[in-house]
Amino acid sequence: KKRNPNETEFHQVVKEIFDSLVPVFARHPEYMEQSILERIVEPERLITFRVPWVDDWGKVQVNRGFRVQYNSAIGPYKGGLRFHPTVNASIIKFLGFEQIFKNALTGQPIGGGKGGADFDPKGKSDAEIMRFTQSFMTELSRHIGPDIDVPAGDIGVGAREIGFLFGQYKRIRGGYEAGILTGKGLGYGGSLTRTEATGYGTVYFMQEMLKEKGLSFKGSTVVVSGSGNVSIYAIEKAAQLGAKVVACSDSEGYIFDSNGLNLETVKRLKEVERKRISAYVEEHPHAKYVQGSDGIWSIPCDIALPCATQNEINKKSAKMLVANGLKAVGEGANMPSTSEAIDVFLDNQILFAPAKAANAGGVAVSALEMAQNSARLSWTFEEVDAKLQDIMTNIYRNCVEAAEDYGHPGNLVVGANIAGFKKVADAMIAQGVI
Numbered sequence: 221k222k223r224n225p226n227e228t229e230f231h232q233v234v235k236e237i238f239d240s241l242v243p244v245f246a247r248h249p250e251y252m253e254q255s256i257l258e259r260i261v262e263p264e265r266l267i268t269f270r271v272p273w274v275d276d277w278g279k280v281q282v283n284r285g286f287r288v289q290y291n292s293a294i295g296p297y298k299g300g301l302r303f304h305p306t307v308n309a310s311i312i313k314f315l316g317f318e319q320i321f322k323n324a325l326t327g328q329p330i331g332g333g334k335g336g337a338d339f340d341p342k343g344k345s346d347a348e349i350m351r352f353t354q355s356f357m358t359e360l361s362r363h364i365g366p367d368i369d370v371p372a373g374d375i376g377v378g379a380r381e382i383g384f385l386f387g388q389y390k391r392i393r394g395g396y397e398a399g400i401l402t403g404k405g406l407g408y409g410g411s412l413t414r415t416e417a418t419g420y421g422t423v424y425f426m427q428e429m430l431k432e433k434g435l436s437f438k439g440s441t442v443v444v445s446g447s448g449n450v451s452i453y454a455i456e457k458a459a460q461l462g463a464k465v466v467a468c469s470d471s472e473g474y475i476f477d478s479n480g481l482n483l484e485t486v487k488r489l490k491e492v493e494r495k496r497i498s499a500y501v502e503e504h505p506h507a508k509y510v511q512g513s514d515g516i517w518s519i520p521c522d523i524a525l526p527c528a529t530q531n532e533i534n535k536k537s538a539k540m541l542v543a544n545g546l547k548a549v550g551e552g553a554n555m556p557s558t559s560e561a562i563d564v565f566l567d568n569q570i571l572f573a574p575a576k577a578a579n580a581g582g583v584a585v586s587a588l589e590m591a592q593n594s595a596r597l598s599w600t601f602e603e604v605d606a607k608l609q610d611i612m613t614n615i616y617r618n619c620v621e622a623a624e625d626y627g628h629p630g631n632l633v634v635g636a637n638i639a640g641f642k643k644v645a646d647a648m649i650a651q652g653v654i
């Protein structure tokens with residue numbers, strides 16, 4: 221805390237991960253001797269930069285850009301870019317640190333990174349978004365490369381932004397390099413299933429977890445927070461597996477539809493028209509819109525899939541969910557549950573799938589996109605989807621085994637942290653003191 225003052229989200233994630241590594245250090249003194257914790261917690265590089273751009277009124281605006289190149293022990297830095305007004309060094313470092321272990325869990329050769337800017341895309345014209353992303357990439361392009369660092373999307377960075385970023389990189393470098401970004405459009409090097417991968421992957425992971433307890437999505441009532449990329453495809457897959465998804469949200473409020481959400485409407489409103497989720501009730505008047513996104517956790521459900529943002533479920537919301545008969549939680553977003561909320565879930569024997577395992581499907585398919593780009597191939601939707609399912613099942617098995625092996629059977633928070641950490645720590649030791 222002394223070295224990184226005021227970085228609360230970063231402290232939160234480091235504490236969660238380090239706490240669960242206690243049994244690993246008891247068994248492996250070499251990690252202590254090699255100062256692995258001190259090394260792993262320090263980013264290899266943290267870049268911050270000025271992003272000047274001109275708005276539609278001709279006024280010059282300035283934002284702050286970030287890229288943390290956290291750890292390259294097992295592959296090139298890999299992780300998304302977030303455009304949101306709350307972005308700062310703490311947010312980027314918490315996401316980048318978490319990303320190291322998540323990427324290791326996928327079994328793919330990718331290191332950990334993350335980036336973004338304190339830019340608010342809401343209410344901006346397409347031309348403003350383009351000018352901002354071009355300025356952002358003009359600086360970022362010095363630091364990335366297909367074998368060095370490969371960014372992707374995150375909050376506020378979807379297909380439109382990736383397209384503009386890709387175009388600007390190409391223009392600066394004077395040629396087409398497909399492997400520079402993932403989440404690209406299908407017409408210029410993107411992978412089928414990447415758009416769906418995080419949401420689908422979260423549901424595939426939950427499916428494995430539920431199966432072990434004789435439960436399933438079929439006939440379950442599900443609540444999904446957010447209505448962005450991760451949420452939409454979590455809703456889609458859960459519904460395909462027979463669940464009734466009754467609610468979703470945005471940062472201003474939530475909608476409740478007791479018939480089950482009409483996903484076509486949600487997709488059009490959010491992906492095409494870029495409207496607020498409140499517009500849903502204009503087309504489905506029997507549904508209810510409630511202001512304040514936290515209230516979504518008061519809706520009784522069997523499975524909760526938080527897919528919006530960090531710390532969106534606090535202790536009070538967790539208790540409410542449990543009191544209403546909750547059976548399982550799958551974290552689609554990064555660190556959506558506070559530490560106190562996680563304790564409530566674990567103390568009440570709720571099945572809990574932590575983000576770094578449950579939402580790893582997005583980055584896993586990004587690694588498959590890199591593989592297709594290098595080989596100049598495109599796999600079919602079914603091929604990529606089958607690989608995604610295999611990867612999520614493997615992550616689940618590895619987490620279960622690590623939790624058991626280190627004396628915490630059934631605790632996937634501990635299992636995911638240990639399985640991800642060991643792979644990276646062993647690679648760091650093999651590569652010497654660097």
Ligand code: NDP
Pocket residue numbers: 373374375376377378418446447448449450451469470471472513527528529530532552553554579580582583
């Ligand atoms: P999007 O920008 O597509 O969607 C984000 C959604 O969350 C929007 O509905 C947004 O509402 C809502 N939201 C954002 N901030 C808040 C807030 N403070 N309170 C309540 N709701 C909020 O982002 P993604 O779907 O890509 O990302 C969602 C989460 O999933 C993030 O935690 C991200 O890090 C994580 N993730 C994403 C991956 C990916 O492949 N995209 C991969 C792995 C993790 P509004 O429109 O009002 O802002």
